[in-house]
Amino acid sequence: MLVLGPLGFLAPWLLAALAALPVLWLILRAMPPTPRRVLFPGTRLLVGLRDAHPVARHTPWWLLLIRVLAIAALIFGFAGPVWKPAPHLAGQGPLLIVMDAGWAAAPDWAARQARALQALDLAGASGQPAALLVADGAAEGALPFQPAAELAARLRAVQPQPWETRYPGDLAQLLAQAPAGLSVLWLSDGLDHPGRAPLLAELTRRGAVTVVPPQGPRRSLQLVAGDQPMLRMRSIGEAAGALPQILAMGVDPQGAPRELARLKPLQTEPDPGVDTRLVPIDLPSELKNRITRLQIEGQESAGAVVLADDSVRRRKVALVGDASASEGQQLLSPMHYLRRALAPTTDLIEGGLGDVLQASPDVIVLADQIGLPEAAALQEWVEKGGLLIRFAGPRMAASEHLAEEPLLPVRLRAGGRDIGGALSWGDPRGIAAFPPEGPFAGLAVPPDAAIRAQLLAEPSPDLAGRTLAQLSDGTPLVTRAALGQGQLVLFHTTANAEWSNLAISGLFVEMLQRLVQTARAGAASVEAPASAQTFWTPVQVLDGFGRALDPADPVPVSAADFGKGPGPGRPAGLYRAGERMAALNAGGRMQSATWPGARVEARAQTPGTDLRGGLLALAVVLFALDALGSVWLARGRSPRAIA
Amino acid sequence: MNSRTGQDSAGLRARAEAASGGLPALMLSAERLAASLTVGAHGQRRAGTGEDFWQYRPATAGDTARSIDWRRSARSDGQFVRDREAQVAQSAVLWVSAAAGMEFAGGPDRVAKRDRCDLLALAVALALLAGGERVALAGQPPRPGRMQADRIAEALVSRMPLNADDDVPPAEALRPGQRVVLFDDFLGDPAPLLAYLERAAGLGVQGALMQVLDPDEEGFPYGGAVLFRSAAGALRHDTRDAGGLRAAYLARLAERRELLGRAALAAGWHFGTHDTASPPAQAALWLWSMLEG
Numbered sequence: 009m010l011v012l013g014p015l016g017f018l019a020p021w022l023l024a025a026l027a028a029l030p031v032l033w034l035i036l037r038a039m040p041p042t043p044r045r046v047l048f049p050g051t052r053l054l055v056g057l058r059d060a061h062p063v064a065r066h067t068p069w070w071l072l073l074i075r076v077l078a079i080a081a082l083i084f085g086f087a088g089p090v091w092k093p094a095p096h097l098a099g100q101g102p103l104l105i106v107m108d109a110g111w112a113a114a115p116d117w118a119a120r121q122a123r124a125l126q127a128l129d130l131a132g133a134s135g136q137p138a139a140l141l142v143a144d145g146a147a148e149g150a151l152p153f154q155p156a157a158e159l160a161a162r163l164r165a166v167q168p169q170p171w172e173t174r175y176p177g178d179l180a181q182l183l184a185q186a187p188a189g190l191s192v193l194w195l196s197d198g199l200d201h202p203g204r205a206p207l208l209a210e211l212t213r214r215g216a217v218t219v220v221p222p223q224g225p226r227r228s229l230q231l232v233a234g235d236q237p238m239l240r241m242r243s244i245g246e247a248a249g250a251l252p253q254i255l256a257m258g259v260d261p262q263g264a265p266r267e268l269a270r271l272k273p274l275q276t277e278p279d280p281g282v283d284t285r286l287v288p289i290d291l292p293s294e295l296k297n298r299i300t301r302l303q304i305e306g307q308e309s310a311g312a313v314v315l316a317d318d319s320v321r322r323r324k325v326a327l328v329g330d331a332s333a334s335e336g337q338q339l340l341s342p343m344h345y346l347r348r349a350l351a352p353t354t355d356l357i358e359g360g361l362g363d364v365l366q367a368s369p370d371v372i373v374l375a376d377q378i379g380l381p382e383a384a385a386l387q388e389w390v391e392k393g394g395l396l397i398r399f400a401g402p403r404m405a406a407s408e409h410l411a412e413e414p415l416l417p418v419r420l421r422a423g424g425r426d427i428g429g430a431l432s433w434g435d436p437r438g439i440a441a442f443p444p445e446g447p448f449a450g451l452a453v454p455p456d457a458a459i460r461a462q463l464l465a466e467p468s469p470d471l472a473g474r475t476l477a478q479l480s481d482g483t484p485l486v487t488r489a490a491l492g493q494g495q496l497v498l499f500h501t502t503a504n505a506e507w508s509n510l511a512i513s514g515l516f517v518e519m520l521q522r523l524v525q526t527a528r529a530g531a532a533s534v535e536a537p538a539s540a541q542t543f544w545t546p547v548q549v550l551d552g553f554g555r556a557l558d559p560a561d562p563v564p565v566s567a568a569d570f571g572k573g574p575g576p577g578r579p580a581g582l583y584r585a586g587e588r589m590a591a592l593n594a595g596g597r598m599q600s601a602t603w604p605g606a607r608v609e610a611r612a613q614t615p616g617t618d619l620r621g622g623l624l625a626l627a628v629v630l631f632a633l634d635a636l637g638s639v640w641l642a643r644g645r646s647p648r649a650i651a
Numbered sequence: 652m653n654s655r656t657g658q659d660s661a662g663l664r665a666r667a668e669a670a671s672g673g674l675p676a677l678m679l680s681a682e683r684l685a686a687s688l689t690v691g692a693h694g695q696r697r698a699g700t701g702e703d704f705w706q707y708r709p710a711t712a713g714d715t716a717r718s719i720d721w722r723r724s725a726r727s728d729g730q731f732v733r734d735r736e737a738q739v740a741q742s743a744v745l746w747v748s749a750a751a752g753m754e755f756a757g758g759p760d761r762v763a764k765r766d767r768c769d770l771l772a773l774a775v776a777l778a779l780l781a782g783g784e785r786v787a788l789a790g791q792p793p794r795p796g797r798m799q800a801d802r803i804a805e806a807l808v809s810r811m812p813l814n815a816d817d818d819v820p821p822a823e824a825l826r827p828g829q830r831v832v833l834f835d836d837f838l839g840d841p842a843p844l845l846a847y848l849e850r851a852a853g854l855g856v857q858g859a860l861m862q863v864l865d866p867d868e869e870g871f872p873y874g875g876a877v878l879f880r881s882a883a884g885a886l887r888h889d890t891r892d893a894g895g896l897r898a899a900y901l902a903r904l905a906e907r908r909e910l911l912g913r914a915a916l917a918a919g920w921h922f923g924t925h926d927t928a929s930p931p932a933q934a935a936l937w938l939w940s941m942l943e944g
Contacts, residue, residue: 042876043876043877043878043889043890043891044875044876044877044878045877045878045880046873046877046878046879046880047755047880047881047882048755048867048868048879048880048881049750049751049752049753049755049816049836049838049865049868049881049882050752050836050838050868050871050900050904051879051880051881051886051887051888052816052838052839052840052881052886053838053900053903053904053907054879054888054890054896054900054903055886055888057888057890057896057899057900059890059891059892059895059896
């Protein structure tokens, strides 16, 4: 590109045609004028005569000027004029393009590629060799410097990866073939990554570095595990104004994928340089269970997508009860009521306690079980975050060792209590209103709910603190205690209609759902079986733009690597190991990058105003004027009318 | 000229009306022109039927007694017969070219060459008729009398121009002893005319060539880039500098005149020129003198 003041030309050699303009002037000037037509009987005498001194009638100067201007406009137009073109790279040495290729580079990937191709074109035009360093963690060995034209195809093929930008570690080996006086174009994604500062220092030492900052904000989305999973949205370079919403995508009841809900970011967490906001997933559990992915609206990046796995989705609930009860009448079995209450919102597993522990459920429900043989394993599971819900029943009430029973939130008094039976005084008790700070806060108590029998807790100082729900006489109905990272919950009545009509009320379903939601899903499941060598197999992977793909070649990832987050060989996506499903999400902590010693290109850099169209249009207009002028001239010398 | 032949009958009729309206004017001006010419019979300079005395000659066998001039015979012994000069009414043939170029007039204020030719031809015809000659347009039988003048005038006015650059006088209509006057611009192909003159000389026909030209054709007042076109459009000449051609054109014109003059001389004819800007009487007088001589 040739730059003259504020004007640049893409094809400056075409300007050489301007030298032909004076010649053109002469030729146009001598152009034969339109002859006058004369009727002359003596024409026979003229035939064969030669003009002695052909006198050219001059084309009028204004017509000439229009023509020359039109041709000059054509020449200038085809020379590709650009008003205030984008400035050049610092330095003109061999070109090294560093492309950040993590998920943060995805939103404006096309612009980055275009910018890099432009730099390659320039290098090719000036005959400089070029090299391409794609910072996706795959670059190894010395960087080859090739003629710039051979790199263009490779550059077009590079795609952003669904993991963080990664720079090669061994800089000396990387730049072993690098010639001196490098001219570096660093297409940054605007974030700081490990190894960036050393690479920058090395490159500034070897040549001039030009940094192209990203266009637009960089945002990432992260799942915050907890009792109530939330999302954390971080953004850098966010413009003031409306924040983007989070789209919750999932399948509707018909099975068609669609947008289920839009979540609004709420609170701001203090984090210097990064705008961090929490986004609660405040949705009905029916809806929440159908979410497959959450993404920031309008941000095409793997980092802006959170795939929903077990931690967001349905809890895995194991039901452990009396298997022999199934041989009796169904409506008498506590398992029936539990199954009906939990099946719509959770994944149910049934079986012996030893079997269900292998499936690492989030919640285990024990219906009237006592004297558990796997108490030690169960306790270990609870301490790692499991939620154990137990129901009382005739077997517990009849047990002589009830006081020694482990894994109960409160010590129970043997024997239990009958209210309103044939041999007792008093009426069945109702349920007192739930305390506002408990997990059942806000649930409406049906007035006809009545408890006819219960297990009573031994009075103790912390009984009141452990009581989640109580009867109208103040005796506990549901108690809870923490054990390790997990919880123990006891319903002091049965899960069937034997001791109360609670199990056949809607309240029972709501209470169970509330409890299940408090289970720390996933936390135990991901970490638990590290001892056994688990391999995670990708089921669905994301590309750098956050689009879901089927894994073409599912490579199992060892649990140890899996814990390190996405990287080369383990793209972000959904992974399965046995029955467990876990997501590897790319978005995470962000930090703005600084560029000491490098020239940062102006941010919203315009590529210059292209004047070609205007000049060509001007040429066309001038030619039209020329045609009009010529017609006007010819009209003036039309043949004389003959009488 | 295509526009002319392409006119419908109504247009032709309107033109005929307009032309016949101009007929009296033509007759009038032709009569005035003819009046200036000297009238007389043409002596044949030999004995024959006539009114003028020619000679006395001795009577020979075959002369009737009535033819003997007794007054002259009484003065001598022999008998003399009084011969009279042979006096014949001549037949004159007029021909006016109908070539398309004859319609040319150098400007709106000029007379078309054809109109001037018509005028001259009619004037000569009137003068000849007044002298008792028999006159006709070429191709028609010569007749004497005043009526013939009207017919000639009518034929001249109503004649349609040809759609061609050349018009040739009908050589087959030549008769011995005729006097022929050709009116033309003689700018066409000279070969047919030279052949005609040769044939006329062979038949003993005498006459005159009257070249009528427009001042534009004589002076060539053109300049600059001009596309010249012959009247029928058959010939074209494109030039960028018409002014530079003037000398060459005039030279060619002079050459053509010289060629015609020499050919006329060789055939015993006369060649005269006339341009439409000069008064017609001059040409008429010249013609008359040529016909008389």
